Amino acid sequence: MDVFQAVADPVRRSMVERLARGEVTAGELADLAAERFGIRQPTASKHLKVLRESGLVTSTVDAQRRVYRLDPGPLDELAGWASRQTSFWTGRLDALERHLETDHDGSTP
Amino acid sequence: MDVFQAVADPVRRSMVERLARGEVTAGELADLAAERFGIRQPTASKHLKVLRESGLVTSTVDAQRRVYRLDPGPLDELAGWASRQTSFWTGRLDALERHLETDHDGSTP
């Protein structure tokens, strides 16, 4: 699944926010999601799978525990995309400037 | 619908990207979406409705035409959220530093 889709779900966003504060186990993430959204552990596990497949998180095994941590890469792409859509005029302002300075109506032949 | 959901769809993202280059009519957006994704006009119109309701775009009437333009606000929020999730250590580096300097293993009683 793609990153945009992955963060479209509030449960998964909440997990990402928690992981942004540091690594945690699947169990802790499931508990948090249970508190905040009233969902069961297997459902939380499903969300973690989506996050894994989107590349937003990685997990390592520690005995029976799975420790999850955030991969900043995809989030950077997301932030990059979003800010690029608003930064059209920055970088074009010089072009606008040139345009305004240009004799484009032929008034001074 | 919420902004995260709104940009989760590739068709809508494509529309946002086009709108980032400047305002356009619903018809032009529909034509673009038709080319790129093979969808029909009513479907494109539905996507525009989602974008409107998410606050990502606004539209004004010009005779029979509807002119759409991007509202940077929601995109800024999106970019802000994403970058905030990766910027944990900036601002926490001092805490890490204190941690490393602290005698937390009791080796010097």
Added chain:
DNA sequence: CCCGTACTTTGCCACAGGGCTATATAGCTG
């Protein structure tokens, strides 16, 4: 070696939402 703990996987149901066609609405234009 078996039980408890920690997760994941599986199988199921329900519903949201994306696609389509057909139809409505609104405004030019002849």
Added chain:
DNA sequence: CAGCTATATAGCCCTGTGGCAAAGTACGGG
């Protein structure tokens, strides 16, 4: 006003996805 253009709505399928309970897997401890 008739009819064309531009866009939105309505109504309908069908797939994807989120939720659950139950079963499977893996590991450590008594």
